[in-house]
Amino acid sequence: MSRDNARRGLLVRALIALGVLVASAFLLLTTDPRLGLDLRGGTQIVLEAKGDADAADRSMEVLRRRVDALGVAEPVIARSGENRIVIELPGVQDPQEAVKVLGQTAQLTVQRNGQTVMTGEGISDAQSTRNSQGAGFVVNIQFQGDAPAKWQKVTGEAACEPSGSPGRQIAFVLDGKPISSPEVSLDTPCGAGQAGGSTTITGRFSQPEAKELALVIRSGALPVPVEVIEQRTVGATLGAEAIEASAKAAIIGIALTSLFLMFAYRLAGFLAVVALAGYAGVAYAGLLAVGATLTLPGLAGFVLAIGMAVDANVLIFERAREEYARKPNLRRASENGFRGALSAIADSNVTTLLAAGLLFWLATGPVRGFGVTLTIGVLASMFSALVLSRVLVVWALGTRFVTKRPRLSGLHTLGFVRQRLSVVLYRRPSLWLISAGAVVLVAIAGLFARGLNLGVEFTGGRMLDFTAGGTVDSGRVRTALADAGFSDVVVSSSGNEVSLRTAPIDDATSARLGEVVSSAVDGGARQSSNELIGPSLSSELRRNAIIGLAIAVTAQLGYLAVRFDWRLGVATVAALLSDVLVLVGVFAWMGKTADGVFLAALLTVIGYSVNDSVVVFDRLRELRGSRLKASYPDVVSDAVVQTVPRTVNTGLGVLFVLSALLVLGDGSLANFAIALLIGLVAxxxxxxxxxxxxxxxLESRWPRRAVAKKRPVGARA
Known part of the structure; x- marks a missing residue:
C-alpha cells in the first residue's frame, strides 16, 4: 500500500471514529437510561392468555386499561411471544393488590336468576360519580352493540317481579362471584324495561368502592382467561446497591486493566486505554440508541464486555510485535498487526455473538438484557479495536518522535514470555487428555454426590430474598419456619442475606413467610426480592436451556468447520463441552444455585471457550501453511506457546473485572462472577x-493432505 493510500485510509477511519464518538456523546447527554425493575425496584407480572394471538391482543388492551387505572407511574405492558403479556409496575413493592386486579381473568357476565343474559363485551364504559339525588356515589354504565336491547329486555322482565325478591335482582358476576347485584328500580315499567343504552347502579357506595366497581366493570371483560406464570418483585434499595456495585466494579476493573495495558505495552497500551474509554461510551450510547432496558445481568454484561474488549487490542499488539521483529518499522508493523489480527478477531467475536443471540432468543426477563448488552458490547469492541485504536496507534507510532524511540512504543520486543518460553508440549498428547478427563469426572461426580441446585426458573415456585441488619442464623430461621408450619421451605443464607425457596404459593402466604423470617432475625429483615415462576414457564425454561446449549454447540461446530477444518471444529466443541461439565459440576460441589443468571454465564463461557480455541487454531492454520513438513504435534505446540501472551494478557483483563464484581457484588451478581471465573480458568x-x-x-487418525501453493516462475522463497 502506498503512503498516500495509507494516509487516506487513516483519514477515513479518523472521520468515522469522530462521527461515532460525536453521535455517542450526543446520546449520552440527551438520553436517559431505561432501568429494568431489578435496578429501580418494582414488580413484573407475566400473564399467559389461554387462546390465540387475536385473543391475546384483546386481552392486552383490557389489561392496559386495568394497569392505567391502578395509577402506577410509567407502567409498561407488552406482548411476549404469541400469547404472553408482560406487565411492569415500577415502585410497586406489594403486588398483591395489582395481582388481584389483573388476575380477575374470567369474563364479566350479567346474570338474572343464575342465567347469563350478556357478557362484559357489551359494556363500553363504566364511571363512578357522586350521587346527585342522595348520599354516596353511584356507577354509571354505558352499553354497546346489541347489549342495549338485551338490557331493556332483562330489566323489563325483572321489573315484573315484586320488590325484594331475587328475581328482581340483576347480578354483575366476575370470576364466578357477584361483584354487584342491584335491584331494578321501582320506576322501571314492567315489560318495557330500561331503554337508552345506559343504566346507573346505586347503593350508597363510598368513593373508593364506586371507583373499584367501575374499574372492574369497565375493564373486566377479558376475551379469554389468563394465568399468572411469573411474578418478580425487587426492592428499590437492592437496585440502587446493584447499580453502585456495578459502577464501582467497572471503575476498578477499567483502572486495573488500564494499568496493566500500559505496563505491558507502554505507549500502545496507553492509546488502547484511550480507545477503551471510547468503547465504554460507544457501547453505552448503543444501549441508549436501541432503547435497551438496563438490567442487573445486563450491567454485569457491560462490565464483563469491558474486560473482553481488551482481547482485540492484545491480539493486535502481539501481532505487531511479531511484525516489528521481522522488520523494525513501527508504522508498518502496527498496520500489519491490525491486518494480521483481523481474522482471529472476527472469528472470536462471531462465536461470542452466537452465544449472545441465543440468550436473547431463549432467555426471559433480566437475563435477556444480558444478551442485548453483550451483543452491543462485542460490536462496540470491534469498532474500538479496528477503527478507533487503529487511528490512534498508527498515527502515534508513525510520528518522528516515537520512531526514533521504539522502546517507548511497547512493540519493540516480543515480550518476556515469547523470548524465553520454548517448550514442546505434545510429545505424548494422551497424557493431557487423561488429566483433562480426570478433572471432568471429578466435576461430574458433584452432580451425583450433591446434585445441581436448580433455581425457581427451572423448578417452578417462589423465591424470596431478605436482607437483615446483621448476620443471619439459617438454623434459627429454619426452626421458626418449621414451627409456623413451613417445614418444606428451603433456606439458604450468606452473611446478612437469607433466601427462601418454596413451591408455588400465593401472596398472602408469601407475606406470612416474610413475617416469620423477620421475627427470627435480630433487628428484623426487609424483603429485597420476590420471584414467582409458574410450572408452565419453568418447564419451558428448562426446555429452552437444553435447546440453547444444543444449538450453541451445533452452531459453533458448524461455524468452525467452515472457517477452519472439521477436525479443529470437533476439538473445539469437545473442549467446550468439558468446560460446561466442569462449570456445572463445580457449582454442584459448591451448592450454588443454577438460575437464569447462571444460564447467562454458562452461554458466555461457551463463547469465551471457543474464543480462546479460535485464537490458537488461527495461529495453527497460519503455521501449518508455512511448515508443511514439520511434525503436526510440534506445530500445534508452537501455536499454543506463541499465543500464551495473548491468553495471559486477555485473561488478566477479564480477571480484574470479574474479581471486582465478585468482591463488590452479592447475591446473583457474585454468583455470576464466580461462574465466569470458573469458566475463564476452564x-x-x-x-x-x-x-x-x-x-x-484426529489429525493422526484422519490426516489431511496439505498442498502447498505453487509459486510463480522466478519467485524466490
Whole structure:
C-alpha cells in the first residue's frame, strides 16, 4: 500500500471514529437510561392468555386499561411471544393488590336468576360519580352493540317481579362471584324495561368502592382467561446497591486493566486505554440508541464486555510485535498487526455473538438484557479495536518522535514470555487428555454426590430474598419456619442475606413467610426480592436451556468447520463441552444455585471457550501453511506457546473485572462472577489440555493432505 493510500485510509477511519464518538456523546447527554425493575425496584407480572394471538391482543388492551387505572407511574405492558403479556409496575413493592386486579381473568357476565343474559363485551364504559339525588356515589354504565336491547329486555322482565325478591335482582358476576347485584328500580315499567343504552347502579357506595366497581366493570371483560406464570418483585434499595456495585466494579476493573495495558505495552497500551474509554461510551450510547432496558445481568454484561474488549487490542499488539521483529518499522508493523489480527478477531467475536443471540432468543426477563448488552458490547469492541485504536496507534507510532524511540512504543520486543518460553508440549498428547478427563469426572461426580441446585426458573415456585441488619442464623430461621408450619421451605443464607425457596404459593402466604423470617432475625429483615415462576414457564425454561446449549454447540461446530477444518471444529466443541461439565459440576460441589443468571454465564463461557480455541487454531492454520513438513504435534505446540501472551494478557483483563464484581457484588451478581471465573480458568486450560490434544489425535487418525501453493516462475522463497 502506498503512503498516500495509507494516509487516506487513516483519514477515513479518523472521520468515522469522530462521527461515532460525536453521535455517542450526543446520546449520552440527551438520553436517559431505561432501568429494568431489578435496578429501580418494582414488580413484573407475566400473564399467559389461554387462546390465540387475536385473543391475546384483546386481552392486552383490557389489561392496559386495568394497569392505567391502578395509577402506577410509567407502567409498561407488552406482548411476549404469541400469547404472553408482560406487565411492569415500577415502585410497586406489594403486588398483591395489582395481582388481584389483573388476575380477575374470567369474563364479566350479567346474570338474572343464575342465567347469563350478556357478557362484559357489551359494556363500553363504566364511571363512578357522586350521587346527585342522595348520599354516596353511584356507577354509571354505558352499553354497546346489541347489549342495549338485551338490557331493556332483562330489566323489563325483572321489573315484573315484586320488590325484594331475587328475581328482581340483576347480578354483575366476575370470576364466578357477584361483584354487584342491584335491584331494578321501582320506576322501571314492567315489560318495557330500561331503554337508552345506559343504566346507573346505586347503593350508597363510598368513593373508593364506586371507583373499584367501575374499574372492574369497565375493564373486566377479558376475551379469554389468563394465568399468572411469573411474578418478580425487587426492592428499590437492592437496585440502587446493584447499580453502585456495578459502577464501582467497572471503575476498578477499567483502572486495573488500564494499568496493566500500559505496563505491558507502554505507549500502545496507553492509546488502547484511550480507545477503551471510547468503547465504554460507544457501547453505552448503543444501549441508549436501541432503547435497551438496563438490567442487573445486563450491567454485569457491560462490565464483563469491558474486560473482553481488551482481547482485540492484545491480539493486535502481539501481532505487531511479531511484525516489528521481522522488520523494525513501527508504522508498518502496527498496520500489519491490525491486518494480521483481523481474522482471529472476527472469528472470536462471531462465536461470542452466537452465544449472545441465543440468550436473547431463549432467555426471559433480566437475563435477556444480558444478551442485548453483550451483543452491543462485542460490536462496540470491534469498532474500538479496528477503527478507533487503529487511528490512534498508527498515527502515534508513525510520528518522528516515537520512531526514533521504539522502546517507548511497547512493540519493540516480543515480550518476556515469547523470548524465553520454548517448550514442546505434545510429545505424548494422551497424557493431557487423561488429566483433562480426570478433572471432568471429578466435576461430574458433584452432580451425583450433591446434585445441581436448580433455581425457581427451572423448578417452578417462589423465591424470596431478605436482607437483615446483621448476620443471619439459617438454623434459627429454619426452626421458626418449621414451627409456623413451613417445614418444606428451603433456606439458604450468606452473611446478612437469607433466601427462601418454596413451591408455588400465593401472596398472602408469601407475606406470612416474610413475617416469620423477620421475627427470627435480630433487628428484623426487609424483603429485597420476590420471584414467582409458574410450572408452565419453568418447564419451558428448562426446555429452552437444553435447546440453547444444543444449538450453541451445533452452531459453533458448524461455524468452525467452515472457517477452519472439521477436525479443529470437533476439538473445539469437545473442549467446550468439558468446560460446561466442569462449570456445572463445580457449582454442584459448591451448592450454588443454577438460575437464569447462571444460564447467562454458562452461554458466555461457551463463547469465551471457543474464543480462546479460535485464537490458537488461527495461529495453527497460519503455521501449518508455512511448515508443511514439520511434525503436526510440534506445530500445534508452537501455536499454543506463541499465543500464551495473548491468553495471559486477555485473561488478566477479564480477571480484574470479574474479581471486582465478585468482591463488590452479592447475591446473583457474585454468583455470576464466580461462574465466569470458573469458566475463564476452564476455558483457558481446556484449549491446552483438551482441544489441542484432540486435534492432534484426529489429525493422526484422519490426516489431511496439505498442498502447498505453487509459486510463480522466478519467485524466490
Amino acid at each position: 476455558g483457558t486450560a481446556s484449549t491446552v489440555v483438551t482441544a489441542a490434544p484432540i486435534a492432534i489425535w
